[in-house]
Amino acid sequence: xxxxxxxxxxxASNLYVPIPYAGTITKIQSALTAAISGADAVFTITHSxxxxxxxxxxxxxxxxxxxxxxxxxxSNNTVTAGTFIKxxxxxxxxxxxxxxxxxxxxxx
Numbered sequence: 001x002x003x004x005x006x007x008x009x010x011x012a013s014n015l016y017v018p019i020p021y022a023g024t025i026t027k028i029q030s031a032l033t034a035a036i037s038g039a040d041a042v043f044t045i046t047h048s049x050x051x052x053x054x055x056x057x058x059x060x061x062x063x064x065x066x067x068x069x070x071x072x073x074x075s076n077n078t079v080t081a082g083t084f085i086k087x088x089x090x091x092x093x094x095x096x097x098x099x100x101x102x103x104x105x106x107x108x
Contacts, residue, residue, distance in 0.1 A: 001102060001103065001104055001105065002017060002019075002020075002102070002103040002105065003100065003101070003102050003103075004017055004087065004100075004101050004103070005098060005099075005100050005101075006087075006089055006098060006099045006100075006101065007098055008096050008097070008098065009036070009041045009058070009089050009091070009092075009093055009097055009098070009099050010036075010038070010091055010092075010093045010094055010095055010096050010097065011089075011091045012088075012089060012090055012091030013088075013089050013091065014086055014087065014088045014089075015086070015087045015089075016084045016085075016086055017084055017085050017086075017087060017103065018082075018083075018084050019048075019079045019080065019081060019082070019083050019084060019085065019105070020081060021081045021105070021107055022079065022080050022081045022107065023078075023079060023105040023106050023107040024077055024078050024079070024105070024106050025053065025073055025077040025078075025079060025085070025103060025104065025105055026072065026073075026077070026104045026105070026106050027070060027071070027072050027073075027102075027103075027104040028043075028045060028053075028056055028070070028071040028073070028101060028102070028103050028104070029068060029069070029070045029071075029101065029102045029104070030043070030056055030058060030068065030069045030070075030099050030100065030101045030102075031066060031067065031068050031099065031100050031102075032058060032063060032064070032065055032066065032067045032097055032098075032099055033065055033097055033098040033099070033100075034064075034065045034095070034097045034098075035063045035064045035065065035067075035095070035097075036058065036060050036063045036093035036095050036097050037060060037093060037094050037095045038060060038092065038093045038094030038095065039060055039092035039093060039094070040057050040058060040059050040060050040092050040093075041057070041058040041060075041089060041090065041091075041092050041093050041099065042055055042056075042057050042058075042089070042090040042092060043055060043056040043057075043058075043071075043087055043088065043089050043090075043101070044087075044088045044090075045071065045073065045085060045086070045087050045088075046076075046085065046086045046088070047076045047077075047079065047083075047085060048079075048083040048084050048085065048086075049076075051075075051076035052076060053071070053073035053075070053076050053077050053085070054071050054073050054074075054075075055071065056069055056070070056071035056101075057069065058099065060092075060093060079105065085103070087101065
């Protein structure tokens with residue numbers, strides 16, 4: 001399991017997460033530190049080859065601290081040790097809020 005922190009999801013930004021061991025990414029889960037306003041936060045997750053694993057959307061409407069959202073990638077989710085995945089946030093919300101993401105990697 002790998003954990004990363006987005007310090008401000010109201011800013012469009014990318015995180016490059018190093019992959020320490022080979023395996024399959026089975027789930028990516030997020031949790032908010034507070035409610036968001038404005039628009040949804042959309043995270044696009046890509047393999048180091050540039051292939052998309054999918055998107056994880058944190059919906060603005062009804063959001064709150066501890067709100068959990070899950071992406072279960074079904075393609076392009078096999079990773080090799082020493083590579084990375086890119087998590088791109090669209091910066092949609094207008095409120096400064098942190099989000100924690102957990103990446104579940106089942107070792108091969």
